[in-house]
Amino acid sequence: MTAATITARQSFTETTARATVTAQERKIAFSFRNVTKRFGDKTVLQGVDLDVHDGQFVAVIGKSGCGKSTLLRLLAGLDKPTSGELVHADETKDQKRTRIMFQEPRLLPWARVGANVDVGLTGIAKGVEVRKKSLDILAEVGLADRSEEWPSVLSGGQRQRVALARALVGHPSILALDEPLGALDALTRIEMQQLLERIWLSKKFTAVLVTHDVAEAVALADRVVVIDSGRIALDLPIPVERPRRHASPELAFFERQILDQLYKQKTP
Amino acid sequence: MSRALQSIGRSAIGWLLPALLLVGWEIASRAGVISANVLPAPSAVGAAFWKLLLSGELLENIRISTLRALSGFAVGGAIGFGLGLANGLSALSRGLTDTTIQMIRNIPHLALIPLVILWFGIDEEAKLFLVALGVFFPIYINTLLGIQGVDPQLVEMGRIYGMSRSQLFVRVILPGALPSIFVGLRYALGIMWLTLIVAETISASSGLGYMAMQAREFLLIDVVVLSILIYALLGKLADTLARYLERLCLQWHPAFQNA
Known part of the structure; x- marks a missing residue:
């Protein structure tokens, strides 16, 4: 309480x-x-x-x-x-x-959850830094332990949270x-x-x-x-x-x- | 443990029918239902296999045929893949070449055999040309279809996130087209063997098709049947390899995740 x-x-x-x-x-x-x-x-x-x-x-x-x-x-x-x-x-x-988030999550089905978040750092960060930032933001949306999953196994709400993480990872x-x-x-x-x-x-x-x-x-x-x-x-x-x-x-x-x-x- | 056994059981079940056919065939031959002049018993085919294996003739012919098949596949596949990519990515390239390709596609490539013999004689080039031509179309069409079928929403997403053209290609377009490209690959492998065997039976001085034709001349039905069985096995082997590759590259695809 x-x-x-x-x-x-x-x-x-x-x-x-x-x-x-x-x-x-x-x-x-x-x-x-x-x-x-x-x-x-x-x-x-x-x-x-x-x-x-x-x-x-x-x-x-x-x-x-x-x-x-x-x-x-x-x-x-x-x-x-x-x-x-x-x-x-x-x-x-x-x-x-400016980042945009759509009604569909638009995740890459062939990239794992973590790699999908990495997309948000295209041209912004490189190497080890990318992984760290992605994991941090995934933790914030409550998906820290799902970064090695394929998007197809997530629920609709979880996919949308990954999309949110991807939109936000580049600040x-x-x-x-x-x-x-x-x-x-x-x-x-x-x-x-x-x-x-x-x-x-x-x-x-x-x-x-x-x-x-x-x-x-x-x-x-x-x-x-x-x-x-x-x-x-x-x-x-x-x-x-x-x-x-x-x-x-x-x-x-x-x-x-x-x-x-x-x-x-x-x-x- | 039981899961491993189950998976072995699942792959073994496909071999059950061929094995039963083989046994039935042997029994029918021994009982004299099938005359040896029409179809020799599997044991006779086995004996022919052993004889040819020992003489080294069989392996040499398999080697030559495989080499021809693969080099033809490499040439035709590479051109088909390249043109498929170019036409999928560029409207100009597609406008320029697609009509021509579709016209050529409607000629059965085996109908070109007389022309090919006139051009290249019965040398290696003739076989290479025919296999390459046969393999080209399924690879080309499925690569093109795959690229055209990539979800435009994903491409837009990639653009929004500032991907360059090459990043967009490597991370979005190519992986999106891959399932379709694999369909083309498996088709092409089938056509590869088909074309090669036909080409070898008509014009060759070595290879599996040649071996079968020679055996026919000398009425060695067991060798003819042996060649046919080897085609079946080689075709199955190529398909298995392609499926293995597919499984490896398309792990993300829901269709490959229930294993």
Whole structure:
């Protein structure tokens, strides 16, 4: 019981510290400036303006086809905006790293778990250092003893944890998450949310989570951005202290606001 | 211990049917059901084997045939693999060569034997050319298919993590294509023996096929049957080797993990 209290208190203090820093510096991690993206004659994003602060956890939510995944692909540099620009704050060579995690783990089936994590250090570290860093990060996601296994013997949640380890091993400044928990069962998903929150609190990267699960968004994020027809329809801060309790009345209040926004258009 | 016995039992079961056939065949021959002019008894074939083994003729012919088969395989396989890779990786290369290759593929390569004899005579080049041509297609097609079938999501993942083109090839594309390449390899090994035997029976002055043809001239049916059995064993040996390699290289594949 004492251990649990200490952990809770630690993360509480950390959150408070984080809030103070954000308030003081307000350093920006990246900004979308009037970004428009078209595929052929279909406009997916229309004039999006979005500033995200360093270390912030932003959830992007919207119905399918609203352009939220496109937003993430632009952020990760997988696509280029049709017009407007995307500015990264840290242009120094090591800090610029943005990692993306997908709904599928995308592990190499022919590489063992440890070697899959090594992929995250491509061009960053070499030799013995790689192994050490990979094992460290695997321990953090709770898979220290699985580094010599093939991915095919892991469960869906474990594979996604390997993918998370691979994304984090190179210490990215921004982690983009494209519905990474969407394919998991409800209980595994809650475990993964807690793991994600714990790691985000300790590593202090900027997290952008695309999801269609409103409860997940309010449970994890500092701020929820709702996208509708390619535009930002709602930008809502979630000033709830961590650790947060699933389905608490406070979270339910924010959840309601987001759902109202999402369904407003549907029934005029 | 019992698991080891089980695994021996599993591999032994495949040999049960050939052994039974052999016994039945011997009994039928001894009882006079099968005339010795049509099919000699296994014991007679065994005797022929022993005689040829002692004279050194058999081993020499096996050696020559194996050498021809492997060199033809090396040449055809290397070209097929190289072109398969090139066409799988480069749309330009594929556009340039694929149509031509598909046209040539539709000619049965054994139909080229008369032409090949005119070009190369009955020397080693003729056999090498035919085997290489036969082996080329399965290797080429399966390498190409394997590369085209690599999961594009994994390739995208590799790019995101900053892999260079060569890293992407070694760590993502080649291992992804390997299962398909092995299918090609096993096909090619079968075609390798088939082509060589046909080529040797038609135009050769040494080798297993030649041995069989000579034996036919002198009505030595036991030697003819012996040659056929040796083809079967060599083919099985090649396939076993390929499967062993496959098992070694594809340990990660769920299909090879239940052992």
